[in-house]
Amino acid sequence: MERWSSRTGFILAAIGSAVGIGNIWRFSSVVGQNGGGAFLIPYFLAVLLFAVPLMLLEMAVGRHLRADVVSCFGRAGERFKIFGWLICLILLVILSYYLVITGWTLAYLVFSLLDLKIAFSLFTSSMQPVACFLISAIVTGAIVCLGVRRGIEKIVSTLIPFAFVILLILVLFSITLPGFHPGMSFFLSPDFSMLARPGVWSAALGQAFFSLSVGMGILITYGAYLDDETDILQSALVITIADLAVAMLAGASIFSLVFTFGLEPTAGSELAFTTLPGGFELMPHGRAFAAAFFALLFSAALTSAISMLEVNVAAIMGETSMSRTKASILLTMTGILIGLPSCLSYSSVDLNLDGSKILDLMDETLGTIGLPVAAFLIAFVFRWFTDNDVLSHEVHITESQLRLLSLLINYAIPVALLIVMVSRFIDL
Ligand code: TRP
DSSP states (O other), X not given: OOOOSSHHHHHHHHHHHHSSHIIIIIHHHHHHHTTBXXXXXXXXXXXXXXXXXXXXXXXXXXXXXXXXXXHHHHHHOGGGHHHHHHHHHHHHHHHHHHHHHHHHHHHHHHHHHTTOOOOHHHHXXXXXXXXXXXXXXXXXXXXXXXXXXXXXXXXXXXXXXXXXXXXXXXXXXXXXXXTHHHHHHHHHOBOGGGGGOHHHHXXXXXXXXXHHTOSSSHHHHHHTTOOSSSOHHHHHHHHHHHHHHHXXXXXXXXXXXXXXXXXXXXXXXXIIIXXXXXXXXHSTTHHHHHHHHHHHHHHHHHHHHHHXXXXXXXXHHHHSOOOHHHHHHHHHHHHHHHHHHHHHHTSTTOOEETTEEHHHHHIIIIIHXXXXXXXXXXXXXXXXXXXXXXXXXXXXXXXXXXXXXXXXXXXXXXXXXXXXXXXXXXXX
């Protein structure tokens, strides 16, 4: 099995997986809808008490068993393998529509470089989204096909530092804007009454797992390529802090822009592809900023997509005798087939079910329910059916810290995830 060439390679790849479209616009929208600054309290708690412990477990299991997700489940018991495949399937579906959005960011990057002003509705009423989706899928497949060191590590070592530089420039610029203060108070002013709503806590948990890419076996897969010396706890903290920092900084600059140019602080795809491009047009050097913003989004999306595909490719390689090249081609093609309906729902074909776009349906069903289900299976199987020593062997912490960690993973996390799953099923 291949290994990362260094600890930095691993950390950058894990940051690449964590930092994605979710940090840049999902976070700001979730904060806005759930009480502004007050949301940060359940969010930080969810990150610290739930996401980080599960991240530690995933990395420990991956490195200990040195295998892909399906084989790791198989080691816990042959009957659990099916859970591994289920997680791969959920991830492949999430990947399929994630690549559609990656394609949009690519299109808008190209538009800003060429100085074309194309309204989102005009863009989606053409066939351009399909072309961009295919390009994004093929680029993702090609990088995974090149392997852990020559493909993934190489691309993240370039894109992640580049993305951080762009983000810092955007933030420094946004501080000088007149809308910075009102933007920050919209983003951060707390409405504590929101904390009484259970939905806010469930949103915090969902966002924490989604943003850190925890609970989907990505860190099991990436952890399997990790050398024995790297400190897992330290790495997990670096990844978490980087992910939180990107979310906060991106939120700060987005709301500063929104308030400076009197835009609607609405969220979601509309904010990134309609509202902000409108703002960029009004500002000096707007074209350069638009290009920088979409380059940031595209880099973040691509490195996340790579991690989702790698989990599947590793599983197929581990469970069959297929080569990396064949597995990458096969899974990229499958991802394209599954993603095509989502892609066509935001194109001139306008594919929808009862008026809902397929992409939105996928996200609201599998994207929303799939994550807590997968995270639950990982926490449950790897704590109750594998050797209890995995954590103490791989994560170097004191006896009492270990007891606390086990308590969280054995009881608190499965119970919290069950509550989230049930509440989301009821909402569907
Ligand atoms: N964390 C990424 C983001 O913030 C998205 C992502 C990557 C993801 N891998 C994942 C989400 C696995 C869920 C599961 O955009």
